[in-house]
């Protein structure tokens with residue numbers, strides 16, 4: 001049997017006395033778009049870093065892309081892409097240099113990097129911008145570029161940490177077209193977002209509160225369960241019960 005893209009059991013992460021991730025368990029199916037929501041400080045980034053092989057859990061077990069989160073972190077890193085909102089690109093390197101750098105980090109050979117660079121620049125319609133500093137690009141372009149770079153090695157799973165923060169609705173919509181394309185080609189997408197309209201685009205979403213998963217299902221089922229018109233209401237109900245501020 002082929003394993004799910006992500007299989008997590010009883011994952012806990014403590015910092016001293018403080019429990020940031022508290023015994024969470026969930027699976028993400030292959031090819032699924034999985035939304036990972038929660039109030040500020042709920043533990044999303046902490047959990048995501050463990051799934052990406054960047055941090056070790058205090059306890060618990062699981063696999064990502066079939067590899068063990070406790071013992072095979074280097075293998076996990078090769079099979080996933082990771083896009084953090086703030087530090088994805090080097091602003092003082094050009095577009096081309098960023099592609100070359102990350103291609104190398106993800107283990108591609110020079111020839112592959114060259115080919116991928118051409119394809120990627122054409123696909124993004126950014127040939128004219130290839131020698132511009134990444135830092136000088138509009139935010140929407142930076143994010144598209146960062147997404148494509150995180151996909152350059154054809155990862156099985158892409159982790160997106162608030163990829164559309166601060167971007168206008170039209171650019172966000174176009175960004176989600178890229179997410180859908182990736183998903184249709186079989187890539188599993190694991191995404192955190194502050195925008196509840198985006199939560200509606202996910203196949204399933206989980207809502208974290210105080211390090212625990214308070215709800216996990218498809219947006220349709222969650223709306224039914226919480227008798228809500230939209231995901232914003234669902235989110236407010238779940239997080240409101242815990243007395244947390246309204247932020248994802």
Ligand code: ATP
Pocket residue numbers: 015018020038039040041042043044045046047248
């Ligand atoms: P946000 O949406 O604000 O990014 P989040 O859900 O991603 O929130 P985390 O960044 O995972 O939340 O943080 C969860 C909790 O763990 C927070 O209270 C945070 O202060 C704490 N925390 C995170 N990393 C550390 C660390 N290295 N040492 C101590 N506490 C930490």
